[in-house]
Amino acid sequence: MDITIHSSFLPHTDPDASVAFYRDALGFEVRDDVEYEGMRWVTVGPAGQPGISIVLEPPAADPGITDDERDLIVEMMAKGTYAGILLATPDLDVAFAELQSAGAEIVQEPIDQGYGVRDCAVRDPAGNMIRIQEVR
Numbered sequence: 001m002d003i004t005i006h007s008s009f010l011p012h013t014d015p016d017a018s019v020a021f022y023r024d025a026l027g028f029e030v031r032d033d034v035e036y037e038g039m040r041w042v043t044v045g046p047a048g049q050p051g052i053s054i055v056l057e058p059p060a061a062d063p064g065i066t067d068d069e070r071d072l073i074v075e076m077m078a079k080g081t082y083a084g085i086l087l088a089t090p091d092l093d094v095a096f097a098e099l100q101s102a103g104a105e106i107v108q109e110p111i112d113q114g115y116g117v118r119d120c121a122v123r124d125p126a127g128n129m130i131r132i133q134e135v136r
Contacts, residue, residue: 005052007043010083010128012056013074015040017125022054025102026087026130054085056126077127080107084129092134096120099132110134 012018015033022028022044031053032043039061045053059073076082089095092110099122100106107121107129119133 007053007055008085009055009057010085010124010126011059011073011077012042012124012126013059013077014125015042015056015058018042018056019044021102021104021124022056025099025104027098028054080123080127080129082127084131087130087132088135089132090135092118092120092132095132 019030019033019042022042023030027047028044029047030042030044031050032041034041039058041058041061042056043053044056059077060070065073073082096110104122107123108119110118110120112118117133118136119131121129121131124130
């Protein structure tokens with residue numbers, strides 16, 4: 001079997017702020033930007049990796065959830081406890097410095113973890129936890 005990761009979904013509360021973060025702070029490409037029924041889905045991904053994308057979606061997009069569930073999702077997003085993603089870089093200090101200078105919300109500065117990785121954490125404008133691990 002030959003299976004790869006193609007897309008992962010993260011919710012957003014402000015598509016313009018999300019685009020600015022993923023494009024300007026992380027350096028991702030904007031690959032698609034679709035509006036439908038007053039909502040926007042924005043697909044971004046790392047330059048040079050066209051087969052891997054993150055789809056930034058509105059939390060209201062799923063018709064199978066109730067209004068109370070939507071409210072809970074937005075509340076969890078604001079606290080940074082709803083969704084997240086793990087990214088990787090060969091030079092964590094450079095990536096962290098660029099994110100810091102871009103005004104990203106810092107959750108954790110680069111640190112050597114006791115379980116053998118070196119990483120940092122920031123939050124995107126929707127509150128999603130973005131952990132970045134150094135690949136050695």
